[in-house]
Amino acid sequence: MAGTTRLLPAYLVVGPDELKRKQTVTRLRAHVEGPFADFNLEELVASADMEPVGVLSSLNTLPMGGDLRVVIIENAGKLPKPVSEAIIEYLKAPNESCTLLLVAETLAKSTRLYKAVAKVGPRSVIECGAPKRRDLTPYVQKLAAAHGVGIDADAASELVSRVGESTTMLDNQLSALSALLGGQGQLTRAFVEQNVARTAEVKPWEFLDRIAERDARRSFELLALLRGNSAIGLLSLVTGRIRELICARALMARGDARGIAAAVGKADWQVRGHARNAGRFAEGELEGLLVECARADRALKTGADADATMAVLVAHICGVR
Incomplete structure (x- = not known):
């Protein structure tokens, strides 16, 4: 949309990245300026009681004091079918002085509305996929x-x-x-x-990355936040990470650090720090920690205190004795 001299009659901004969607809406709003901006910009939110007549009336209204009118419909993935069908028909012969912007978190490519907007012109559909x-x-x-x-x-x-x-x-x-x-x-x-206060739920992979880095302070902070999770399940993940580091260390010794991802069955980005982190442990230390994981597993399954068992194991992994 940016950099064009003439806007298309309609755009669809779709995808889970809320920031990208908002930025696109902001750019389109900027096309409507001057003393009649309030008249030439109408923003609607799709709802069950939305009627086709009102939407079409807005789309067919001519701009005042300028050459462009903008109609923005948020939550377009939930448009009532009569409204959606009315827009599809409208797009066959749209008001050339109006640009419609449909904004949706999700809208399947197979829907008639998606296909109708896609036919309007090049780059009429603006995908806002969330970053991986x-x-x-x-x-x-x-x-x-x-x-x-x-x-x-x-x-x-x-x-x-x-x-x-x-x-x-x-x-x-x-x-x-x-x-x-x-x-x-x-x-x-x-x-x-x-x-910055922590408002997001801690992900287990974040905890695993910290213990692999042997960052005791952050590992214990995250362990405390994970306390509501199954200790046996968390131990299983820890044991898996230790095994991966043992594999990484063995491959590094053979001069095959690039083979780590394939060896552990993960994508390259998932093992990006494995070679570096494996080098933080002394010869034989990872194998000893794998034995400690097995002991912790037996302890948990025989009624040992989960918090204490995991705390001792994390301390040993991080080199705190």
């Missing part, structure tokens, strides 16, 4: 740069772990952190920890 977990760290770094600050990968990862994967929440939090730094400077992990 492996892409969130660089994504956060780009968002931080837009707020005038830098953020290293470790701090970005910590922010995601505390805030969650909502791009809007991450952007809002970065805006607040940037303001604390006066709109310039570098966001460190310590600064994030000090100024």
